[in-house]
Amino acid sequence: MKGSLVSIAIAEPYAQALMSVALSYNLTDAFGKECRSLLALLEKSPDLEEFIASPVIKETDKKTVLRQMMGEEANLYLLNFVMLLVDKRRIIFLEQICQQYLKLLRKLTNTVLAEVTSAKELNNEQSESVANKIGELTGAKGVEIKTKIDPDLIGGITIKVGSQVFDASLRGQLRRVSLSLGGIA
The missing domain is CATH 3.40.30 (Glutaredoxin)
Incomplete structure (x- = not known):
């Protein structure tokens, strides 16, 4: 489903919501940096991608790993957003959401x-x-x-x-x- 029209259609509203939060708190660049970091981690680790996408793994375990992965310095708004994705069972779209967010950010900054x-x-x-x-x-x-x-x-x-x-x-x-x-x- 990676990169399909369906996943992009699901990811786009989440990316727009994330951009809305970023604009409200003047965090567009900070979120962009963290999205690039998340994308790099997902690209380098197919196991992490599998872990996140697995329906067998408990949400609490996914949240724990994601919190550790994002680190102590992660923005609280972005961390809460990622936790919401886990709760809504949309975490499998994290890569597409980050890509869509970066696309919106590039448009915003020309x-x-x-x-x-x-x-x-x-x-x-x-x-x-x-x-x-x-x-x-x-x-x-x-x-x-x-x-x-x-x-x-x-x-x-x-x-x-x-x-x-x-x-x-x-x-x-x-x-x-x-x-x-x-x-x-």
Whole structure:
């Protein structure tokens, strides 16, 4: 059900409610940071995702683990929101809710999400340069970069912002040359 239209339809009202609370208490960035942390944890730990989604595990156990996972410094409003998700049996949508919240936050702050794929990891200077270029191309005030490594690119990068793709990879250049010469890539 991950990423399905049904899960997004369920997650969206929760994300909007979370944004409403964040706006009321001027916590939009703090919630965004914590949502990114939760998403990173869920991405790195399929076991945690299974634990949260399991209908066999008691809600009290889920709450205990989530409290420990979020830590002492977790915002009380966000922690209560997560506990409410457990109570309402909507905790399985935590990942989608966090993604939808971040989408709302990017819209609010005029920030674009750029998926950058490179042959090897970018250093800070390269990441900053890419972010600046994306900002110029899109006119956005901020750029959030999500990076992936793909050794098949050989060199260079591809950048996806929304539905636009900028291919500055060596593989892409070779494909274009091949097509211009009448070959099939």
